[in-house]
Amino acid sequence: MGNFLFIYITHLPTSVAATMAAETSVCQEIPSIIMLFLLCLSSTAVEPRSSLSRGSHLSVEDASDVLTSQDNTFTCGFYNVKGANAYWFAIWYTHSMEKTTVWMANREKPVNDRGSRLTLRRDGAMVLTDVDGSTAWQTNPTSTEVDSADLLNSGNLVLRDRNGKILWQSFDYPTDTLLPNQTFTNSKQLTTGIGKYMFGSGYFSLFFDENNVLTLTYRGPEISSIYWPSPDCSTIFECGRTNYNSSRVAVLDDMGKFVSSDGLQFGASDMGVGIKGLLKMDFDGNLTLYSLNVSTGLWVVTWEALIKLCNVHGLCGRNGVCEYTPSPRCSCPPHFEPTDSTDWGKGCKPKFERTCKDSHFVELTHVDYYGFDINYTQAISLQQCRQLCLGDCRCQAFSYRLDGKGWCYTKSSLFNGYKSPAFLGNLYLRLPKEIQTTEPTNLNASGHVCSINMINTTEILPSYHTNNQRSTFVFLYSFALAIGAFEIPILVLGWWLLFRKQGVPDLVEDGYRTISSQFRNFSYAELKGATRKFKEVLGSGGFGVVYKGTLEDARVVAVKRLGDEVIQGEEGFWAEVSTIGKINHMNLVRMWGFCWEAKHRLLVYKFLENGSLDKHLFSTSFLGWKDRFRVAYGTARGLAYLHHECLEWVIHCDIKPENILLDNKYEPKISDFGLAKLSQRGVTGSQVSRIRGTKGYMAPEWAMNLPITAKVDVYSYGVVILELVKGIRLSDWAVNDSGEPESELNRFVSLARGRFRKGEKSWVDEIVDPRLRGNFSRNQAASIIEVGISCVEEDRNKRPTMESVAQVLLACEDETAICAPENK
Known part of the structure; x- marks a missing residue:
């Protein structure tokens, strides 16, 4: 009976369509459909499968589309962290409370929640593809003799031939x-x-x-x-x-x-x-x-x-110290602060400039840093050990043992720090003499302490306690789920039939998911009224025209009308909306909604009061130095997020002053990033189908037909920050001393490199925008110039990452700090 009903319902859309054509209302058909659906619920459940035959697949959109080992110990399928649009193809323990994973295929490249699938292809390869069809992972090597993929009771996922011989197994990876x-x-x-x-x-x-x-x-x-x-x-x-x-x-x-x-x-x-x-x-x-x-x-x-977890090296990063209070935690020494308070693996940075002269020492009791010993000497006094450190410019601290043997260790770097009463010795931290230490030498004095996220059973599963109150709640919750399982499919089925009657395309299902999330679906009439029939133009570019508008709730918005050459059909539009919707950062323009109606494709953004950077940099209304540095640092942070942190790993492809908007506090917000081609990390070869960008800001690889990577954004960013320093368009052309045309960028870079090689510093005053009248930080300006020059290297492998650029500029926030870019 169950099989008969299953066949009947799979053919239901055709019969329903024929019936609906003869009836005046779809509602007349719903009761019979409900009866069929209820009968289907009572039919025999499908047995779990442990094998995937050649030519079949698992889909991310169906949570029940999994493989389960025959003894039900392990399950294999798409694994998701609640609240994130990121899926991994994984194996987990079936009976653990939160699906404890034991293996992952694509741990570095999670895939999207719509359209991704794991396929055992007919050529024998098992391939994981993302929503755009790109390959996120595949078995290697492959064999045309593969007959099936099987999840064994051991938790091993294997590819086997017809004779049962294993040709590939997850246990090897x-x-x-x-x-x-x-x-x-x-x-x-x-x-x-x-x-x-x-x-x-x-x-x-x-x-x-x-x-x-x-x-x-x-x-x-x-x-x-x-x-x-x-x-x-x-x-x-x-x-x-x-x-x-x-x-x-x-x-x-x-x-x-x-x-x-x-x-x-x-x-x-x-x-x-x-x-x-x-x-x-x-x-x-x-x-x-x-x-x-x-x-x-x-x-x-x-x-x-x-x-003792403090024995783990690198846990608290450079200069950081691990101690027990009573659980392990990371701390900073006196006159140090966390490099990143959200990530103690990055350690602590000094609040002072290191120097070889006029140094004195702060004693940290029972503290030591393992390794990086310049030398170690036995049977010398504490004073002699101190002089050894003072006599070596590389020495940042020295450790002296109090075990009666007089061991002295001088340190060139401070890693793997720990504090323990069991350590019979002290560390003497080298500081500039002008720093007067009035505070105690306790590590807590720094005020920067963070608990280490200890791994225990809660890392894999949350703690679970049973009581009468919880049992009652579980009963009610289970009852609600049962009712929901009964009601929701009926409502969805009725909704599907209603829209099918009205001729709405299948893609509306995707739209419904988007509408029900954080976006708002605006009607075209609503946006037409908000913009007063698209009267006030804020700007235009390669992706479309932007208009100013005011919504009914008085929010001021920027409405971008996308050109036909940008979005080809509904699928392209939904890919665009999906991309932008998952990206959120303080230095990226935030999208509030969209419109997809007939031929109209519009995106609704938050309006930014101060417009684009070019209007403040290349006009009489120029920016002060602090605002320029804020723009340089904020833009670097936004690009670092796009390149290294957000799920889609976006390459912008058109960084320029016109695409950097400023809010009322002159905080930069990168726009148009959602219209760039997505790039998967680790992929070689171009991911962009056509040349994008603006002349003067485009990296050389565009013209050389080389694969496009995130380094094209690094190049464009370098041009922008050099323009921030100079205050003019470096993309313009000028005549050099030989009477030949030369770009302002090449002239600037050539001059700056020459001065840097000679170690000259005074020229910074001559090269910075004269409109500032000397009101700028020389250290910051020199650092930005040096970073900008490294970003516009013709060889993209010599350009830094945006993550390293952001770190360098962060170190320069203090105008008196001396900082330089990292070579990455």
Whole structure:
């Protein structure tokens, strides 16, 4: 009966359409449709599948479209963090409360929530495609002999031929988790995620090093450092390991026991038959063994590599110090502040300028920084150790042991800091003499303290407590869900039939999703009235004309009418709206709504009072220096967000003063970013179908037909900030000393590079916009010029990233600071 009804309903649209043509109202058909739907609900449920045949696929749009192992232990499909439009193809424990992931295919490249799919192609390749058809991940190598993809009871996703031979398996490509009976060899590594629910690769890894020993290593942007086995072990054997092995293999068995060829052995505290466990590299850098309580869905820690989390290197970044109060937390030393208060991995930055002269020292009791010793000397006095540091310009601090042996360690850099009463010694931090330290030397005196996000069972699953109140709530909630499951499909079915009767295109389903989110769907008549029939033009460009308007709620808006050459059909328009809707940053123009009606395609933005940058930079109404620096820094932050942080990783392709708008506080907001072609990180080759940009701001690779990357925006940004300094259009042409035409940009860059090589500084006054009459920061101006020159390098590989540019300019916010761009 269930199968018969299923076939009947799959053919329902045709019969309904025929009936609707004969009836005067769709409502007359709804009762019979409801009866059919209710009968369908009572039909036999579809059995879960563990295999995907060649030519079939899994869809992101259907949450039930998954593979489940035959014993129901593991599930494979699209994994989503609630509230984010980001999906990963993953394997997770079926019975854990929050679908604890054990493997991910595309941890670096999440895909969209509409149209993405995982396909086992007929050529044998398993391919993950995004909504635009681009490949986010695929198996490699592939074989035409592949017959099926199967999720095994072990949690291993395999591709097999008709004879059952495994041709590819997920066990060969672990992410941050090792499952029972998954062999770990020298070709594999476990790498942490960036943070909780942030699955991109972090800085901590487990792997076999060149000495054939399993190690935990921090590999950050500045340093690499092994922290397990303990660096305090004088030999490998002292740490209970041996490097006399060539196999380099380890395995966690079904009992919860781990054995490695380097002699390392450990077991779960609940070791025994039937344990469902995993070995995980937590994002705080610790290696932890967990066991699953099947009855509650909670994970229990049964073994940890490091009992003291402050032994993890790189945890608090450069200059930062890890201490227990009583839980681990990061702190800054006196006269230091966090580089980024939201990310302690970036450490602390000094509030002073380092100098080799007139230095004195601040004592930090029981504090030390591991590594980066310039030299170490035994049996000398504290005063002699101090003189060693003063005599070496590289020395930033020295450590002196209080164990009676007089050990002195001078430090060239301050990483891997920790404070512990067990450490019998003090650190002496080198500071400029003019800094008078009246505060105590306690780390808390800095006022910048942040708790470390400790990994425990709540990292994988939230804590769960049962009581009568919760039981009542669960009952009511379950009852509401049951009613919703009954009512909502009926309402959706009726809504679909009603709109089908009226001839609305299928794409309205996508529109309905967008309308019901944070956007508002404006009617064309409403926007026509708001703009007084599109009377006041704010500006125009390659993407369309912008008009000023006032909504009924008195909000002032900018309405962009998109040209036909920009948006080709409905799909292009919805892709545009979807892109902009997921992007939000204080230095990007915010969109409030849209209009899609007949041939009209309009976007509604917040109106910005001060218009575009060009109107304030190339006119008599020029910007002061503080506003110019604010524009340079804010624009860098906005582009860094587009390139490195937001889900779609957008390349703007047309950065220029006209596309940088200013609010009432002259905070910059980048516009038109949503109309750029999307670019996926890691993709080689051009992602842009035609040349975009404005002459004078376009990178050389446009004309050279090279693949387009985010470095085209870096080039354009470099031109803009050099114009901020100079106050004129550097895209203009002039005649050089030889009487030949030369761009103002080339002249400026050539002159500036020559002066920088000679170490001249006084020329900055001569080159900066004379309208400022000397009212500007020389340090900031010199730094912006140097950053701008590095951005407009013809070789794009020599240009910095926007993330590094933003960091350099942040260091220059203090007008007295001396800063320089990083070479990246």
